[in-house]
Amino acid sequence: MKASRGEGFVLVQFFVFLASVLSVSCSLLVDPAELLLHCLRDYFPKPYPLSGIVYLRNSSSFQPVVQSYARNSRFMSLSNLNPSAVIVAKNEVHVKGTIICSKKISLEIRIRSGGHDSEGLSYVSKLYYAIANATKTYAFPAGVCTTMGAGGHFSGGGYGNLMRKYGLSVDNIIDAKIVNAKGEILDRKSMGEDLFWAIRGGGGASFGVILSWKIKLVLIPEQVTGFSVSKTLEQGATALVGKWQQVADAIDDDLFIRVQISTANGTQRGTKTVQVNFIALFLGQTRRLLSLMSESFPELGLQEKDCIEMSWVESVLFYSRMPNGTSIDFLLQRDLNTKVYFKRKSDFVKEPIPKEGLEAVWEKVIEAGDVWMSWNPFGGMMARVNESDTPFPHRAGIKFMVQYGASWLAQNATKTKLDQIEAIYDAMAPYVSKSPREAFLNYRDLDIGVNSDSKFFKAEVYGSKYFKNNFGRLVRVKAAVDPDNFFKNEQSIPTLSYN
Template sequence: MVESHIQAAIYCSKTFVLQLRVRSGGHDYEGLSFVADSPFLMLDMTHFRQIDVNIEENSAWFQAGAILGELYYKIAEKSKIHGFSAGLCPTIGVGGHFSGGGFGPMVRKYGGRILTRASMGENLFWAIRGGGGASFGVIIAYKINLVPVPPTVSVFSVSKTLEQGASKVLYRYQEVVDKFHEDLFIRVSILPTTNQSGNKTILVAFNSLFLGSAKDHLSLIQTNFLELGVQSKDCKEMSWIQSVLFFAGYTNGESIDTLLDRTPQFKGYFKAKSDFVQAPIPESGLEGLWKILLEGDTSLMFFLPFGGKMNEIPESAIPFPHRKGNIYNIQYVARWTEQENPQAEKHIAWIRNLYDYMAPYVSKNPRASYLNYRDLDLGQNGNTKRSYSQALVWGFKYFKNNFFQLVHLKTMVDPSNFFRNEQSIPPFKMEV
């Protein structure tokens, strides 16, 4: 596959009045890269996956169809002291991930950087780093700056159930996690489980990465977050690339070649939503949350901390605006199997109820959301002149004031709205 095939696909879909859907890794939460309710042509970028790492220049070019695992692998193949700050799941496609923002275990230290591309102009280049590439065209490749990582990093995973005081520890987590040194990252996963007495309970797992030694890792935790009860035996030293596997859930000594496998780890159905938290949720709020989570059979939540460099990057630096003032991002997930799919509505109703419950505890005006955790419940474009006002509803949640700049750019580069989906940026039209 060569670049001219992409041009031909665009030409062909214009000629036959078909929508164009671009798929890189296919991880869109609502399947917008491969599902549409009108006839469409799917441009599959899988074979556009070349990666060239240039250690002397501290950079890498990679094509949009590469997955994050391939990108991390190719960097580590060339150097043990270079890395890149992006998502945790190795099978995510870089095409969608980068164009929607993209954060992972080094977000507190590096925030995320991509090099400029003079030929398309600064404005459009701004838009495709967080504004969703699908609204503006087809991204063929990105050039990124590598970031320094130490030859040895340290990780731990420590869990608490409700009986072991999870609520108090999680409350303390919220007080400290965005204030830690930027080399320290602790992500929380929350899921229902069964305790030793056979009763249902909640398990809160704390997974940590420190860009330094186990000794310094432990010392930071014991100074600032003693309540977690981490001991020296919990902290394990490894290379940065092995920590990528650790955060992807591979903890049994799997080879780093696992990162090259494009098969998604999770096969099944899910519906996800997201929030940003700006003040600690009180323990009484957490108690109510546990009740709802215990009702949802296969629910899952993640807290991903901000602070550090994220506090220094202005909201308008790229379209992704969720910076200073956010302690952490929440992702809610309801999962179900093929057999349970006839009851999909039950699971979707459950997660909507959970989202309603959380309203008092999360960001307001707007209640912000993360584009890469796409949620069509926030609103969808119509095919009418009302699209702009419809898009304002969800667009302001994803992009805050950057939405207006995205609309302005869209109006200039794609006034006929050729590149569109249910949540693409609409061109501005006077509404009568």
């Protein structure tokens, strides 16, 4: 990784997940996984052994491997995760061979990177750690959740708290390597600009297996500043959110102020209220930040004691609510024993929500109890990139993006939690984008449409929400590079021939 030119190579670890049989002749007496194993033995040369790579259902390691990177407990039972085999690919040959052999015996594959897909359709933040150890003055504009995999995050249009200054991850990718449906390994030059365009925000899993990304690092100061200030309704949170809506997308590009909305205990015993947390990253030092806030958002009352100066990589830990001084080694940790169930949804807001609208939403937040929202301001670079430059179309005219979240620990609470998050989503309907009601691919949401039988008209329902006018171009790219629709899932890009 050469930070001196703001460029670097990132080799993304890939994980190929073989799902249930798509079409295997019923006359076969051999388990399709055994056929796969036989094919792989013939295909893989001797320098690439299968030991520790291929896991069949009769292996004692099968269940732990299947569940190891599944972040959402809603999809961790083997009744939901029902693959014929799991391939833990360690090099390009493993990926290429798996694709060729799966096609040969009619097995469907699913590709898993970090296991973060909110609806479980895909199944270690080493990138930031590597950058931080190489340079103090360069960074990469992507997410702040430390357990994401770069493969899916980048290809879905991943964003983070540098987006107002530098845009999305996909705005800063300069090359990639992908294995296509023919088992060919392609870079930007050999795949062509159409496919390179499609995988930068259109979801790589519809087009192939992403092996690696070449990314452009961005310049940052050695010291950045963060703050986190919380206010309840009783402390004037509604008026502060109203002002935030006016300034957050228009303030200096160096300043990103996220609003996180949740419930808290009220001032009277046994009551609940809404708490709003204003959490920010500023690409500069405290003195200039205070001057900007005094000029643009004095109502928040930000003070020097609220501000923490740190390196950029430490700000990732700050956004993850880790204690000040936590070692960046934390970025290499990954708890594989997750027991959390969760659901995510998304929206885009183009006009400020009026006071009466906020108050109506607050009522639903209090009723729901454990559902939260994260409002992320746009403007800056997000408004300067044309919506057709990448498949991610939510650019100029968007004030902020909404993430809805619910997490719980017990399976029997699932329906209640899903109903609660839906109630808040419904309450927000009058105030978000319409025709279509836009959505963010990386906050995967099967509620907005499912295409289990590869029909174009079904895919168009969710495709128009995720990609707007870019959906048509994505379909044309899909038809050109994967006409047999080998790479598919419940919300993948279809081909026109599947009607």
